[in-house]
Amino acid sequence: MLKATLLAATALVILPTLAIGQERLPVSGKTCEELTAFYETLPFTDRLPLDAGPVEIDGEVRDITIGFSQTAFNHPWRVSMLESLQAEACRHENVSLIVLDGNVDVAKQNNDIRDLIARGVDAVVMSPVESAALVPAARAVMAEGLPLIVLDRDVPTEKTLFIGQSNVTMGEQVARRMVEDLEGSGKIVVITGLQGSSPAVDRDRGMRNVLADYPEIEVLAVGDGQWIREPAVPIMEDFLTAYPEIDAVFSHAEESSWGAQLAISRAGRCEDGILHYTFDGSNAGFEAVANGTFQADGNYTPFIADVGLRAALYQLMGMEIPEAADYDLPGKTLVLPDSPVVTPENAAEWAGLGWGDFAPTPNPCR
Numbered sequence: 001m002l003k004a005t006l007l008a009a010t011a012l013v014i015l016p017t018l019a020i021g022q023e024r025l026p027v028s029g030k031t032c033e034e035l036t037a038f039y040e041t042l043p044f045t046d047r048l049p050l051d052a053g054p055v056e057i058d059g060e061v062r063d064i065t066i067g068f069s070q071t072a073f074n075h076p077w078r079v080s081m082l083e084s085l086q087a088e089a090c091r092h093e094n095v096s097l098i099v100l101d102g103n104v105d106v107a108k109q110n111n112d113i114r115d116l117i118a119r120g121v122d123a124v125v126m127s128p129v130e131s132a133a134l135v136p137a138a139r140a141v142m143a144e145g146l147p148l149i150v151l152d153r154d155v156p157t158e159k160t161l162f163i164g165q166s167n168v169t170m171g172e173q174v175a176r177r178m179v180e181d182l183e184g185s186g187k188i189v190v191i192t193g194l195q196g197s198s199p200a201v202d203r204d205r206g207m208r209n210v211l212a213d214y215p216e217i218e219v220l221a222v223g224d225g226q227w228i229r230e231p232a233v234p235i236m237e238d239f240l241t242a243y244p245e246i247d248a249v250f251s252h253a254e255e256s257s258w259g260a261q262l263a264i265s266r267a268g269r270c271e272d273g274i275l276h277y278t279f280d281g282s283n284a285g286f287e288a289v290a291n292g293t294f295q296a297d298g299n300y301t302p303f304i305a306d307v308g309l310r311a312a313l314y315q316l317m318g319m320e321i322p323e324a325a326d327y328d329l330p331g332k333t334l335v336l337p338d339s340p341v342v343t344p345e346n347a348a349e350w351a352g353l354g355w356g357d358f359a360p361t362p363n364p365c366r
Helices: 032-039 076-089 106-118 132-143 167-182 198-211 229-242 254-266 283-290 305-316
Strands: 012-014 064-070 095-101 123-126 148-151 161-165 186-192 217-224 248-251 275-279 296-298 332-336
Touching: 032 076, 064 076, 064 106, 064 305, 076 095, 076 305, 095 106, 106 123, 106 132, 123 132, 123 305, 132 148, 148 305, 161 167, 161 305, 167 186, 167 198, 167 248, 167 275, 167 296, 186 198, 186 229, 186 254, 198 217, 217 229, 229 254, 248 254, 254 275, 254 283, 283 296, 305 332
Parallel strands: 064 095, 064 123, 123 148, 148 161, 161 332, 186 217, 186 248, 248 275, 275 296
Antiparallel strands: 012 095
């Protein structure tokens, strides 16, 4: 029977398979039985479909080990991505995972990738901390002739496949809603995700694509929220000090939006009616849209790692990846369909269909 261990020194997780179906797995805390049921709710199981059961390579069933390097597990979105990966692995009793926590540190994640190679993994699935900084790690994987599947944040170098939804078109969708609510005129501030990461770059590009047609909407200032709440609070405090009139906050992450709201409350600016436009697609975020805390939530799902694992297995099995296409970076991409932006009009339809089981942060202005 395979064992499940979490070694704090290296943040190593060995994922068990169905042999220990009732044992709770590290990080996610879910059992394989729970994850197998959860698999049926994932949005992209029809992409690169693979029957449950042992995976054969060259007609042989052997142990397969996939290395997964995650940006960090400091955010429930990242844990949810792991759950979709684990759910796929639990369907195949000869597939195990080695999972490493990047701790939002590009040097550590580069070292982690090399550690996975040294451990003799059959393929690497990676979600980078920052795009350009993980080029050396990606090159190391490709130099070993291993399949390299990149999720969510891309790397500008050769890889087997990049998988994600389009942050550009999603940024455009959220920006269009903001423009509509502002009636084409207003002053906004922007709290980005980690600057230099491809989702932050692309969400900003999508917003600016739309705003190019609305010169009466002024971007007052931009700050790096790093996808988390803590940096967003002082950033928004500075914005509020510098600008007596702010109509909306365009945040790349729900956590940043909640941080911005806290700063607005502390500054006594609740009566300003500052609007919030955000991204992430959590159940808490959808509830925040329904109750009027957010005006729109870009519905970017973390549930893509199951597709990534299947892509790695396809490569190991010598199978072509349908719909993999050339794009503006080296390697191939598989672009998953956009999910509708969640707004007050459709929030009830999306209740419970996002990720995470935590409650939304109470609106401090109420």
